[in-house]
Amino acid sequence: MHGRHPRQSAGFSRRDFLQRSAVGALGLTSLGPLLAACGGENGNGNGNGGGNGGSGEPELLLARPDSPVEWPLFDDNPPIESGLEPENGTLRIYNWNAYLWPRLLRQFEKEYGVKVELTTFTTADEATAKLISGAVDFDVYFPTPDRLGRLVLGKILQPLNLDYVPNLANVWPSLQDPFYDQGSRYTVPYTIYTTGIGYRADEIAEPPETFDNPYDVYFDERNRGKTFLLDDSREAIAHMLLRAGVNDVNSEDPAAIEAAKAELITLIDAVNVKLSTDDYTYIPEGRATVHQAWSGSLISAPYYLPEGLGPEVLGFWFPEDGRGSIGNDMIAIPKSAQNPVLAHHFVNYVLDEKHGYDNFVNFVGYQPPFTSIDPDRLVTEEIVPPNLESVVVRESDFDVAYFLAELSPAGANLWQNAWAEFKAGV
């Protein structure tokens, strides 16, 4: 259901368009969706094999912060034994584009005397379809929490042997035992982010924090034509729910979703709202004055400011009390991994304090949940400009923030159809 993902804000939409244009250039535009359908179909056709084992008794539970889930272990999908030597084959990683610092991979190659091969995907749907098809075998995969249950019950992922991952101790205690995967049986956390409101402080009529209800800034007609929401059904609807005081951002109450949809539709006339996932460029470049944004995007945004403007013209609002929407990404090892021991070593390598920090500040821009990263020092060390302090995610945020978690199939349809109605315009 998550159509987009924060990582798509790191420049894939253009790449995406390039792929689409390849079809367009042939003049076969109407075949585009058709071919896409074929792709999805293939993934699934073979997927029956992968799914057989999983569609048995274990129920697909919807993990929520107040009803955590401990995923079952299966006899036919055991974790690897402890104390094995890492393989010396090529480590194959499947990740979002630009989501790992290339130099980190080179270092790992050197240290272990192996080759690392990175394959990238652009949407989580594409990635899951490929993994389910069984046509690919990767050693390391970066899933999202909203489809973890399916990957576990379908036995696409293998349980982790945490003996190989002592660096999990570097992670915030709460995320060592997250609600979506109690005991870190199948995943370890990779990065964390919040969804707030990014803006150009020098152009906005009134910044969000001056409103009684900061989400009202989306409805401020003085920013007409320059107001953007993330082109993502979950994120955009979640902000409308939060504005209306519905704090269950995973609500499946038709009335709540209907009301959120109606609010979205009024935005079309009120401010001529537009949709994009290019928050990290639209805000600095000035195309957007107000843009619903992922926290990590604002860390990359200063690179895209026009000459002569400093990061002080950027702003990011996230509720001071932390009661906004939040999410995190994970690392996992597919069952079909050819080098499972080496993969465990890699997972541990990324969770190393120094490696994770370097990866964050030199390249990725999304913060790893390490206890060693002092949020205040990110500002004093000028990793984050002082006026953007609100992009820093704190462990305490996870206690109160609202996590966009997996929806039931019926709930997912409800959200998607509301989104499609809004996207059809008026």
Place this chain on the structure above:
Amino acid sequence: MSERPRERGRHSLLWPGLALPGIVWLCLFFLVPFYVVLGVAFGTVDPLFLTPQPEWNPLRWDPHAFEFVWEGLASGGGFRTVFLRTFAYVAIAVAISLAIAYPVAYYVARFGGRFKGLLLAGLVAPFLISYLMRMLAWINLLQEDGWVNAVLMWVHVLDTPRTWLDGRASSVILGLVYGYVPFMILPLYAFLDRVDRSLLEAARDLGASRFHAFRLVTLPLSTPAILAGCVIIALPMFGDYYTPDLLSGSPNTSLLGNQIDLYIRGGQQVPVGAALVVCLMLLLAVFMAYYLYATARAERRLGR
């Protein structure tokens, strides 16, 4: 003349053989994918992975996705809005394209003279750059402080900069026209270049003015080319979804292609996206049928 049947007999395997690659191509890249789309549209989703589960047996086809689309159309919901908008945009864009393409093609064909080759090369030149790159270039040109506004203000057409990218239908339609107009010029040119000049001379000899000769001879002769040009550009326009994405981004300009994209690229309702594809193809098939009928009629009338 009498040798012909013999020749044909000798090469009886050659001619079908030459058609074979085309037939294989058509089967592989049209019929099979189309059946896949039908299978997805009439299929279900995997209960665990929520990926589409195509149904290959037509006897077990499940029409729920079509029912959903039909309800949306009948109740005046989003699907109807988008269908009507898509038709309106494409109709306007095709009309503008024709108004631009015909004079250009006519000029090159009739008066191009020794520059004909150069002019043609100029017309084909945009193809050297991908559609996407041209649209991205327009984003820069159409920005508030972009060159389009600068020029229009310099010649006093505009007093204040126009917000071209502000979710305007006009920008999307102009984007469609710009993107597809070369596809219309080329077939028109190819046809107008072959119009027999002696027919025009005869018309003039019989007392028709230049304009009358054009209206009574050239224009009727070029009807099939006009129809072909319209069909060639209308079909891809109906499936376009990145032009509105790039030049507008507003829900108010989203086209059918955007809804298909939404349902196929994310979530668990891929059959709905596939059903929209099938509905669009059925509608386009109606247009294609009219095109075939109209060209056949035009050819009959021209006595060929």
